[in-house]
Amino acid sequence: MNFVFVSLQRINTDRESTSTSLAKELSKEHRVLYVNPPIDRRTWYSKTNDIFTQSHIQDIKNKKVGLVKVTEHLSVLSPEKVIESINWIPFTAVFSLFNRINNKRFSSCIKEAIQELGFESFILVNDKDMFRSFYLKELLRPALYVYLDRDYTIGFGYWKRHGPTLEPLLMKKSDAVVCNSLDFTKRALTYNPNSFYIGNGADLEVFDHTRSWEKPEELKTFKRPVVGYVGALNSMRININLIGTIARKRADWDFVFIGEEDENFIKSDLHTISNITFFKKKHTNLIPAYVRYFDVCINPQLVNEITIGNFPLKIIEYLAMGRPVVATATNTMKEVFSAYTYLAITADEYIEAIENAMKLDSPNLQQERIKFAHTYSWPSVVKIFLKYINQVAKDKNIPV
Numbered sequence: 001m002n003f004v005f006v007s008l009q010r011i012n013t014d015r016e017s018t019s020t021s022l023a024k025e026l027s028k029e030h031r032v033l034y035v036n037p038p039i040d041r042r043t044w045y046s047k048t049n050d051i052f053t054q055s056h057i058q059d060i061k062n063k064k065v066g067l068v069k070v071t072e073h074l075s076v077l078s079p080e081k082v083i084e085s086i087n088w089i090p091f092t093a094v095f096s097l098f099n100r101i102n103n104k105r106f107s108s109c110i111k112e113a114i115q116e117l118g119f120e121s122f123i124l125v126n127d128k129d130m131f132r133s134f135y136l137k138e139l140l141r142p143a144l145y146v147y148l149d150r151d152y153t154i155g156f157g158y159w160k161r162h163g164p165t166l167e168p169l170l171m172k173k174s175d176a177v178v179c180n181s182l183d184f185t186k187r188a189l190t191y192n193p194n195s196f197y198i199g200n201g202a203d204l205e206v207f208d209h210t211r212s213w214e215k216p217e218e219l220k221t222f223k224r225p226v227v228g229y230v231g232a233l234n235s236m237r238i239n240i241n242l243i244g245t246i247a248r249k250r251a252d253w254d255f256v257f258i259g260e261e262d263e264n265f266i267k268s269d270l271h272t273i274s275n276i277t278f279f280k281k282k283h284t285n286l287i288p289a290y291v292r293y294f295d296v297c298i299n300p301q302l303v304n305e306i307t308i309g310n311f312p313l314k315i316i317e318y319l320a321m322g323r324p325v326v327a328t329a330t331n332t333m334k335e336v337f338s339a340y341t342y343l344a345i346t347a348d349e350y351i352e353a354i355e356n357a358m359k360l361d362s363p364n365l366q367q368e369r370i371k372f373a374h375t376y377s378w379p380s381v382v383k384i385f386l387k388y389i390n391q392v393a394k395d396k397n398i399p400v
Helices: 019-024 041-045 051-062 090-115 138-139 163-173 182-189 238-248 263-267 284-292 313-320 331-337 347-361 361-375 378-395
Strands: 002-006 032-034 067-069 076-077 123-127 145-148 176-179 195-197 226-231 254-258 276-279 294-299 325-328 342-344
Touching: 002 019, 002 076, 019 067, 019 123, 032 090, 032 342, 041 051, 051 090, 076 090, 090 138, 090 163, 090 342, 123 138, 145 163, 145 378, 176 254, 176 378, 182 195, 182 325, 182 331, 226 284, 238 254, 238 284, 238 347, 254 284, 284 313, 294 347, 313 325, 313 361, 325 331, 325 347, 331 342, 342 347, 361 378
Parallel strands: 002 032, 002 123, 032 076, 123 145, 145 176, 176 195, 226 254, 226 294, 254 276, 294 325, 325 342
Antiparallel strands: 067 076
8 A cells, every 4th residue: 555644743853753653664564655744934934943844944945855765665755845824814714715725835745756656546644734734635636535633732822723623624524533542532533433543652662671771871860769751841731830749749759851841841940949850852762761760750741631632652652661650640541551550630649659659669560561561562553553444445445
């Protein structure tokens, strides 16, 4: 089969996503074109700190963008056409008129790449790109159009104006919706009967507990128990007040946070608490060494519309390294992970759970966690994904 991926996430970054991982795994047996997000006018003129976006812009200026063959079956397209920044338009009907123009510009780049690759028939997978790719089903005419729902994006400011109207319409016209959480699947089923839960996966070749991981220099200075977190420090997802309360109450523990901080985190008083340390974002390949030497891994999420149903990939990564995990009791944590993690809501519950996680940890529990995590490998997820793709294609009598 031939697959084309469009996404909010670039494939050439230092952190994998659901779509990049799916694309890479599928490319082991199928031909895949991964399309990096196009550059919009606002980004073109901004001074972005993202090195991957900067590289894309520079390639456009130097006329170096285009189709790049990464492996035998995986090609990557960085679109050369700049699209317009239109999200400021207040009315969705008017926004949609200009959005169709953006979609046509974007699709013309994809069409050229598809022709160059010789894809006569292909399955288009849209990873949450609900605006730029809204009309690609009509413009590119794929054999199947699949919407990948793996985050509650419309809870964020950029998507709130038009997303609540356009995302349900996109789900309705998709041939299938695949979701990485049970909550997202329930929501998708209200718009499209061909909505399926495929779960999420981790790169278990990277998060390999059998490797001899050397303790990072940054962790060697810590002599007390280390409670660690790895991931984006986004104040709409992660509970700043909860972290502060726990750290103040347990001054005998060290708390380590690794990831990019948003403005609220940067300005928070967490930076004044002596037993909290922040490290900058690390490349995925370096993360297992840090996780390996955390005494307990945590995911102190807020409970809101954005987090309540999401599937936190970091939990699989923590468990794959055998580490004890304490996390906020969201729906997914209760439905999927309750047997292998400690769940909490309040600061006192977190403290008790962390104490128990340290006290009760054992080689047997570590092996149980690792075994469970390995049921969420990308080959397993792709197998489920392809099962539903073939099912929908058969029901629609479409050869793929």
